[in-house]
Amino acid sequence: MRNKIRVRQHVNPLAQKYGTPANPLDWEKVYAQFNQPLHLDIGCARGQFLLSMAKIEPNWNFLGLEIREPLVVEANNLRDELGLTNLHYLFCNVNNSLRSLLSSLPPGTLQRVTIQFPDPWFKTRHAKRRVVQPELVEELANYLAVGGEVFLQSDMKFIAVEMCDRFAAHSAFQRFGTEEWLAENPLPVPTEREVYTQKKGEPVYRALFKKVENNS
Numbered sequence: 341m342r343n344k345i346r347v348r349q350h351v352n353p354l355a356q357k358y359g360t361p362a363n364p365l366d367w368e369k370v371y372a373q374f375n376q377p378l379h380l381d382i383g384c385a386r387g388q389f390l391l392s393m394a395k396i397e398p399n400w401n402f403l404g405l406e407i408r409e410p411l412v413v414e415a416n417n418l419r420d421e422l423g424l425t426n427l428h429y430l431f432c433n434v435n436n437s438l439r440s441l442l443s444s445l446p447p448g449t450l451q452r453v454t455i456q457f458p459d460p461w462f463k464t465r466h467a468k469r470r471v472v473q474p475e476l477v478e479e480l481a482n483y484l485a486v487g488g489e490v491f492l493q494s495d496m497k498f499i500a501v502e503m504c505d506r507f508a509a510h511s512a513f514q515r516f517g518t519e520e521w522l523a524e525n526p527l528p529v530p531t532e533r534e535v536y537t538q539k540k541g542e543p544v545y546r547a548l549f550k551k552v553e554n555n556s
């Protein structure tokens with residue numbers, strides 16, 4: 341049994357040390373089949389969700405972005421031990437790295453994005469530290485393929501509402517179904533935070549958005 345490494349619970353994405361955007365990736369070196377559709381998981385933590393997804397869907401590539409570097413190192417080591425060639429984890433701050441990462445992708449490959457239980461940063465004065473900012477929605481609108489999906493979930497209703505409001509405010513995105521929360525997770529694998537929340541019997545707020553038009 342692997343020992344879990346201990347890392348800080350939260351880091352401030354606005355701190356100077358996270359101010360440098362990630363370098364673009366050489367996709368041909370990252371994945372065995374770099375033209376496969378890409379699933380991007382934002383704030384992947386230990387990456388267990390993506391690891392299971394990568395095993396279930398070998399015809400997709402998976403990229404996990406995470407700001408706590410030790411978790412990324414550990415996740416990539418495990419990926420190597422398992423020999424998965426459709427999975428990669430990257431240490432970066434998503435709030436300044438999406439453009440440099442996604443602009444080099446083969447056009448049309450980014451087809452699914454998940455943002456699951458992002459750090460809530462409860463206080464209003466910390467709201468700028470939350471992951472789903474209008475600028476992040478704009479970058480996803482720029483690089484997600486038409487018909488591509490963004491799946492959002494949180495155990496904090498105010499965060500789920502804020503995330504939905506920000507995607508709904510962008511003309512490239514349309515909410516799937518009614519304005520009600522999705523009753524079930526449409527993906528075949530729950531995240532670690534999702535399992536923890538459901539074990540406590542607490543609610544999860546889920547929504548799905550589709551990209552309906554190209555960003556102009």
Ligand SMILES: C[S@@+](CC[C@H](N)C(=O)[O-])C[C@H]1O[C@@H](n2cnc3c(N)ncnc32)[C@H](O)[C@@H]1O
Pocket residue numbers: 350351353382383384385386405406407408432433434435455456457458459471531532533534
């Ligand atoms: C509460 S955890 C949820 C992890 C996982 N998605 C789950 O559902 O189990 C949120 C993760 O997002 C990461 N995170 C927060 N802000 C980030 C940012 N700006 N860039 C990259 N990762 C970030 C945190 O370090 C943390 O690992």
